[in-house]
Ligand SMILES: Cc1cc2nc3c(=O)[nH]c(=O)nc-3n(C[C@H](O)[C@H](O)[C@H](O)COP(=O)(O)O)c2cc1C
């Protein structure tokens with residue numbers, strides 16, 4: 001079987017683009033409308049996407065602008081939303097973001113195990129450390145933990161969660177009505193975890209998930225982030241503007257994965273792509289211009305500041321002048337650097353920068369016909385830049401509908417994408433193997449000796 | 450409109466009774482089977498139940514027996530499960546248990562707000578403080594917090610959660626595509642909570658729930674528990690064996706509610722009832738005997754010990770002898786006292802006690818025809834012992850099917866129960882008013898002055 005492109009879909013009900021909700025085709029209440037989310041999930045499944053992906057944060061994140069940019073400020077919690085959406089779909093995976101900094105591993109392991117059980121093996125966890133003092137202030141702190149500490153905690157957290165998922169062996173249940181034996185006590189394990197941050201006895205009060213472990217996803221871009229990804233992630237989400245940068249990242253991560261003794265083929269790198277597709281180049285460009293024209297300037301500035309973790313106050317600077325130099329040592333480092341790179345590369349003014357960034361917040365924007373867009377996807381896929389893509393339709397539902405109707409058939413025509421789902425679980429569709437349970441493995445080894 | 454009986458249904462997929470899963474009619478994998486839970490929810494809705502209720506704990510709670518009693522040891526997390534079940538139902542409410550001791554108010558407020566939004570206003574939170582060192586050990590502690598501290602924390606927790614639910618006013622969203630105004634910043638509020646246990650800035654990143662607040666449910670039986678219930682709960686779950694005890698509790702709670710300045714009619718007291726119903730008394734008794742015969746003795750002892758919070762080790766005592774005296778100052782107080790009361794009142798041997806308790810863990814067991822069972826429900830309902838009942842079908846699905854087919858029609862015939870749902874939200878069906886938002890109220894008052 002030839003290697004296929006994997007596809008995730010970012011479908012926040014409020015739309016990806018800062019002005020998405022203002023688009024005449026979009027429902028203005030998409031962010032809080034369950035029916036709209038059901039429609040999106042069903043469309044993604046019709047398009048044979050591997051998974052529905054939701055980013056997430058634990059604070060409102062007021063932008064300081066006119067608040068149009070905060071169409072996503074209030075909405076659903078991803079895991080509960082996905083549990084509901086799983087009832088309306090049968091093959092689509094669900095990648096929910098959850099924080100290692102503000103959630104307890106026991107609760108987190110349990111809710112993802114529950115989602116995996118509810119959906120028949122379609123859950124994935126996007127591991128994030130959560131940035132910003134705003135968020136810390138919702139959780140009994142004045143300011144956030146330092147970057148390095150957040151990552152040490154993340155590493156330990158993922159470790160505890162995985163051990164909890166393994167605490168019941170797959171064959172733990174006997175369920176013998178005659179003898180009254182419900183499960184084999186020797187197949188259920190306390191984990192007695194004691195680390196720098198966590199002390200967890202276990203076992204989890206949920207069976208081993210259908211996938212063994214829900215798929216683990218990660219998106220950190222810093223050194224610590226890359227290391228964590230190489231150690232723990234099976235899917236890596238990234239934001240790149242050029243083939244060269246994407247290749248650098250791809251090769252770096254695959255090398256780190258190999259260095260950790262893991263199989264690089266089992267770590268899928270999926271950069272984000274925001275497509276504007278038209279039957280002609282002009283039609284595509286008109287779609288881009290249409291959406292871009294809907295951004296209020298104050299919203300655009302607020303967006304840049306928000307992306308930079310509140311460290312980029314551009315009020316007072318001329319909109320049609322350049323981005324002023326500022327300190328990049330604090331806040332959301334990787335994102336601020338990304339923003340500055342874009343401005344430098346294109347020689348953008350502030351206005352041009354926010355219009356560009358608003359579209360996909362640092363991800364690759366493609367404006368073209370199905371042919372030209374698939375040309376780029378194929379180039380990245382075949383040249384060590386990507387194993388698949390996370391598609392960020394700029395506005396919804398039309399941006400998703402366009403992708404499914406125009407781009408998916410072109411991908412299939414070139415043999416780059418599935419004609420039907422390979423399996424029922426997300427792992428099966430992504431081609432990732434099911435993790436072995438270490439307790440089961442240890443017993444098998446013992447028996448073999 | 451005459452006062453109607455409210456009904457909740459306890460439907461753990463593994464069945465209520467310790468031997469439920471061994472019953473020939475029951476699926477042995479009910480606890481982890483999503484399809485089975487969907488069927489239960491749909492049956493409860495057909496029976497016009499107000500809500501599906503799930504108890505919950507945060508540890509496996511090994512019984513030490515043959516583990517048959519732990520058919521519920523591993524299963525779904527209630528909020529994710531209910532999110533999925535809401536997709537398969539349209540009127541049924543969902544009461545999910547969640548802990549004030551081990552969850553952060555921001556996360557808890559958010560997941561219940563999300564469930565309420567997903568289900569169109571059908572969510573309720575059963576507030577528990579969680580007992581036991583086993584649970585504490587899954588959350589970085591060696592032992593649990595003292596009883597009084599758990600309750601102080603619970604009070605503060607509920608307070609924070611309610612403030613977060615109110616942090617967005619109902620009319621906060623403007624969603625004006627023309628002006629780009631998505632919401633009114635003056636209708637969204639930081640709460641700046643600073644208490645003994647929590648410091649939470651807010652606002653919540655979820656809109657005000659459709660019900661204003663999901664319904665708040667409570668079940669503590671101690672002095673602290675009753676006070677918390679009187680202060681915060683809108684539905685109170687309780688376990689009573691006799692009309693007199695139920696009346697004492699009912700009157701005590703209603704008096705406490707009034708003393709707090711709340712309306713006693715807005716606090717519904719719903720004791721638990723485990724019904725064995727047959728077309729004849731003999732048929733009902735045969736159902737009881739059938740299920741009781743399936744309890745393994747070691748399982749029965751483990752159950753008693755488990756109910757008493759691990760403080761009642763009866764191994765070695767003769768099964769057909771009396772319950773030995775032991776210390777009741779530690780552990781799960783209200784439950785251990787309840788167990789001893791039952792033994793004393795009936796003069797039960799250890800075996801008889803576990804057989805009896807296994808059925809409904811301290812709740813009222815009714816064995817009879819639709820007429821005799823409804824006689825008792827009516828007596829309690831009309832004599833200040835209950836505003837409704839939480840039904841604990843001893844085994845599933847038959848125990849629920851029986852209730853819907855045999856008891857519901859008898860309740861309806863007597864005009865004690867609805868013929869159809871009164872509304873779409875749980876509050877509407879329970880006849881509870883929607884909480885006023887204090888920010889909105891304050892503004893209205895200011896405008897009136
Ligand atoms: C492409 C991308 C997507 C991200 N998505 C989220 C998200 O949904 N929620 C979140 O809290 N953080 C998100 N992050 C932040 C990272 O998880 C991480 O906390 C942040 O980038 C700081 O770590 P770093 O310095 O390693 O990048 C994302 C980061 C990147 C690069």
Ligand SMILES: Cc1cc2nc3c(=O)[nH]c(=O)nc-3n(C[C@H](O)[C@H](O)[C@H](O)COP(=O)(O)O)c2cc1C
Pocket residue numbers: 503504505506546576577578579580668669670671672673674675686687688781782783784
């Ligand atoms: C009828 C009843 C049902 C309860 N259900 C739960 C439950 O599902 N989960 C839980 O953690 N505690 C449950 N509890 C425990 C209480 O929430 C409380 O923590 C415990 O009873 C100790 O407090 P108390 O001394 O006030 O009763 C229940 C208690 C009673 C009386």
